[in-house]
Amino acid sequence: MPELPEVETTKNSLLPLIEQKVLSVQVHQASLRWPIPADIQKLIGQKLIQLTRRSKYIVAQFEQDSMLWHLGMSGSFRLCDSDTELRKHDHLIIQFEDVQLRYHDPRRFGCILWLDPHSQSKLIDTLGPEPLTELFNADYLFDKFKKKNVAVKVALMDNHMVVGVGNIYATESLFNLGIHPAQPASSLSFKHIEKLVLEVKRILKQAIDLGGSTLRDYTNAAGENGYFQQTLLAYGRAGEMCVNCETTLENLKLGQRASVFCPQCQPLKNVKIVNKTPSTENKA
Incomplete structure (x- = not known):
């Protein structure tokens, strides 16, 4: 899609x-x-x-x-x-x-x-903010995630939370940060969320620069393919070796979508909610 x-x-x-x-x-x-x-x-x-x-x-x-x-x-x-x-x-x-x-x-x-x-x-009118705008920031996402006990990948793909972060780009962002896709969104610290916001923005900008991803038959209106799929490290690679540690990548279903992850690099952690302190308020 x-x-x-x-x-x-x-x-x-x-x-x-x-x-x-x-x-x-x-x-x-x-x-x-x-x-x-x-x-x-x-x-x-x-x-x-x-x-x-x-x-x-x-x-x-x-x-x-x-x-x-x-x-x-x-x-x-x-x-x-x-x-x-x-x-x-x-x-x-x-x-x-x-x-x-x-x-x-x-x-x-x-x-x-x-x-x-x-x-x-x-x-x-019911859509969340655009991920490449200033409205999508760590303060905003922390406030939304602290009320969400669903998997972080499911929350990240919720268009009422933030629009357009689909399966490919959510998978790659979480892999690059070492966050398990099933990690409860409410368990992420403010520091984790700061990094997640920056990584989502980086991944999406890179994908746009490369013309998107052509996994099946996607082309733009000029008939040109996208090339971001050539950079994929996790999405679509279940059963292959992790590029970081050579552990076999695994797949699980979250929200009816395939979620590829590395069990070594992305461990599912029992993390308590870490509330923001006054010193981190302006770091978004």
């Missing part, structure tokens, strides 16, 4: 569409996670003004309307010429002045929706 770095990379690859007018819209399959709006034809004649990202949603701001685009588990956008052969799962085609935008989604868990008060309140 495309995670934050892949969505950010996809959004950036769509920037050539800015200031281009929509000439036509074709819907070949409307049944995605939610149906493609029946009135999507009203995009015709509107220029695309801005593209931004919120969590794993791409927000497309047109002259009169805004849309939420989500890649789901297998979705992707592609920029191509109008005479390029259609693929089986090309569900939506938007013809701009210079190029055609196609949405491809074999599993159809993505969405193409209007951004209106209903979708805003249901899908956007």
